[in-house]
Amino acid sequence: MTQQPFSRPGAIDLSALKRTPPAGAGAGGAAGAPAGGGGAGGSTSAYSVAVDEANFQAVLEASMTAPVVLVFSSPSQSPESAQLALDVATVADEYDGRFLAASIDVDAVPQLASVVGQAMQIPQLPVPLMLVLLDGRPATQPIPGAAPIDDIRALFNQLAQQLTAQGITGRHQPNAFGAAGGEVAEGEEPEIDxxxxxxxxxxxxxxxxxxxxxxxxxxxxxxxxxxxxxxxxxxxxxxxxxxxxxxxxxxxxxxxxxxxxxxxxxxxxxxxxxxxxxxxxxxxxxxxxxxxxxxxxxxxxxxxxxxxxxxxxxxxxxxxxxxxxxxx
Known part of the structure; x- marks a missing residue:
């Protein structure tokens, strides 16, 4: 896997694909955001989420706090892509909130995958594909193909070093997307216009x-x-x-x-x-x-x-x- 330069200013702003940011979202994560349906690729990781139309906004909001590593996978087209999503979730856990692993299952949410791909000027998304989001926009070039977990760790290490050098210290909250059934956590109310x-x-x-x-x-x-x-x-x-x-x-x-x-x-x-x-x-x-x-x-x-x-x-x-x- 080729290591990617990390750029905080990023590229295309994906904020047009989300609703108004929920009030109260702070440094710990996206407050009031819909919870995801489990971890990336089915993982129970504390720092991973399976992305769908209901929580895509929350994932973008989370990238305002700390990077989100987004994996496009398709178990039907590429079994190794599901493993990549699991490995990314595993490595994200090792960084205690410095990264959130997010996975879009192209088979399960093809329309969302298409819209995000169009926004990134990738009309036909190859799977697997990995992308790092920060401040609601890509912070690296798309990274195609599967990779062994050691290569993923090397990439995360490089990104973590660059984050530190740039003074980016935000962390995600564990299990921020973990509530089942898409329900809002107790005491929190989504404020979507x-x-x-x-x-x-x-x-x-x-x-x-x-x-x-x-x-x-x-x-x-x-x-x-x-x-x-x-x-x-x-x-x-x-x-x-x-x-x-x-x-x-x-x-x-x-x-x-x-x-x-x-x-x-x-x-x-x-x-x-x-x-x-x-x-x-x-x-x-x-x-x-x-x-x-x-x-x-x-x-x-x-x-x-x-x-x-x-x-x-x-x-x-x-x-x-x-x-x-x-x-x-």
Whole structure:
């Protein structure tokens, strides 16, 4: 297994695939989140969870505290993928909460797997596949293939060292996803804004068009709803890039650097591939080179990408400064 560099800023933000964060989620884990149905790959590990539509939001929230190691498995297609999920759960336990092992069974929740794969620009998910999430987004490149448990331990060791060097010290609570039957732990109440449920449900079902429509309704009703606006921006990005051939898109952009459609499409693909700053830089330079309606289109597209990432993100603040410089 090739060891992966660990990047806290991460790549594509997956927060558009979740509902409003539950109130009270703190450093110990996702408070009020639905519990998972057992551990990764059937494990009873204290730091593992089997991911489904009900608890995917909670898993993303948990990655705001400490990394989540997500494994895509399919017992029917790849028996070794189930073993990988179990081994990842075993190793996660050895780190006492520094990692949470999460497993998506592609056979059991194909729609969720498809949506997450689309968000990561992996339309056909190979199994097994491992990914490290931090702050609700991938912090490494996807790691395909099975690996012996010693290699998994080596990867976790490398990531733990990088976490320490970057001052990331959060830990997951043990058994945070362990309550059976999907019930909320005693004394905790989920606080999920029902306004976002239709859009979230559409995303979970893989219906990106419906998600766009639902988010658009929310934005039309309340333009100040920043959560809905960010969700709409990300859903539209997923919509624009569905079925796109990455190599063909890049070739078209290289052939005509001033073609707004070609450049904005590659910027979208850069976003999905985790190259957020590259996407911003591409469009800033396009704004600098163009004028009139073409410049307006490039600028508006860039502002939409800012919204998808979040206005408080330092990359967005830097991008806005670069855009202002390009305009004036």
């Amino acid at each position: 029902p306004r976002y449920a239709p859009a979230q449900d559409a995303l979970a079902a893989g219906d990106i068009d419906a998600a766009v429509a639902e988010y658009q309704k929310l934005v039309d009703a309340n333009p100040a709803d920043h959560e809905a606006a960010a969700g709409l921006s990300m859903a539209k990005l997923l919509q624009r890039t569905q079925g796109v051939d990455l190599n063909a898109a890049r070739a078209a952009a290289a052939a005509d650097p001033d073609d707004v459609d070609a450049q904005t499409l590659v910027a979208d693909l850069d976003m999905l591939g985790g190259h957020v700053e590259d996407a911003f830089a591409r469009l800033v330079e396009l704004v600098r080179r163009t004028s009139g309606k073409e410049r307006d289109r490039a600028r508006e597209h860039l502002v939409g990408l800012f919204g998808a990432v979040g206005n408080d993100d330092p990359r967005v603040l830097k991008g806005r400064q670069a855009l202002a410089s390009a305009l004036f």
